[in-house]
Amino acid sequence: MGELHIEIIHDRIKREYGLETYLGPLQVAYRETILNSVCASDTLDRTLGDKRHLVTIELEAKPIETSSVTPVIEYAEGVSEDILKASQEAIENGIHSACLQGPLLGSPIQDVAITLHSLIIHPGTSSTMISACVSRCVQKALKKADKQVLEPLMNLEVTVTRDYLSPVLADLAQRRGNIQEIQTRQDNRVVIGFVPLAEIMGYSTVLRTLTSGSATFAVELSHYEAMNPQDQSTLLNRRSGLT
Incomplete structure (x- = not known):
C-alpha cells in the first residue's frame, strides 16, 4: 500500500465515519541478520x-x-x-x-x-x-x-522529459539511488534503478515539484540489502533518540 492509498483511507475514515485520526510517520519494514x-x-x-x-x-x-x-x-x-x-x-x-x-x-x-x-x-x-x-x-x-540491519530496496522507474532529466538524477543520487540504465521512449527518458525505501518517503511530491508535474514513477520491492555501517549507525541512533 502506497502513501497515496493511506491518505485516501485516512480521508475516508474522517468523511464516512466522522472520526478524527492521526496519521503518523510511515515506518520502514527493516529486517535483521547476524554476521x-x-x-x-x-x-x-x-x-x-x-x-x-x-x-x-x-x-x-x-x-x-x-x-x-x-x-x-x-x-x-x-x-x-x-x-x-x-x-x-x-x-x-x-x-x-x-x-x-x-x-x-x-x-x-x-x-x-x-x-x-x-x-x-x-x-x-x-x-x-x-x-x-x-x-x-x-x-x-x-x-x-555481530548484527546487521537489512533495508528494503525498491525497483524504481521514473518517466521524465529530457528537460528535467538532470535534476531527477541529481535528486536520486542524494537518495542513495543506484541507476542501472536510462532508456528512451518516444520523447521521454525512463530512469531505471534501485533506491532504498527509506529514501523515497514523500517522493511523489518532490518529483512533482522538480518536474512541474510532468514526470511519473513506479516502485516495487526488489530485495533486502545490508546497510553500510554509517547509515546503520545513523538509523540506530535515531531510533534510540540520540539524534
Missing part, C-alpha cells in the same frame, strides 16, 4: 504447584548465504530422537518466536540457521516451558552475535 556463528546455553527450572518444569539447552546460531525469511532449523546427532518426537513442535515454536524480533530494532530475523546441539527435558515439563526456554536461548545467541 558470525555464536553458541549459547540456557536452563529453565520452574516449579508450578507441585510440578517441576526443567529444560536445559545448547544451540548455535549462524548466518547462511541463501536467503530465507524463516530460520533454518537443524538438529545435531546428539539430540535424542525420543525428545524430538515428543517436543519438536514446541522447540520450533520457540525458535520461530525468538526470530520475530531481532536485538537491534525489534525487526524480524532472516538468513539464519539455528542448530540444536543438546536438549534435556525433565519428565512432565510442559510444551510452553520448552518453547520459552528455547526462545530465550535463541535470543541470547542473537544478542551475542
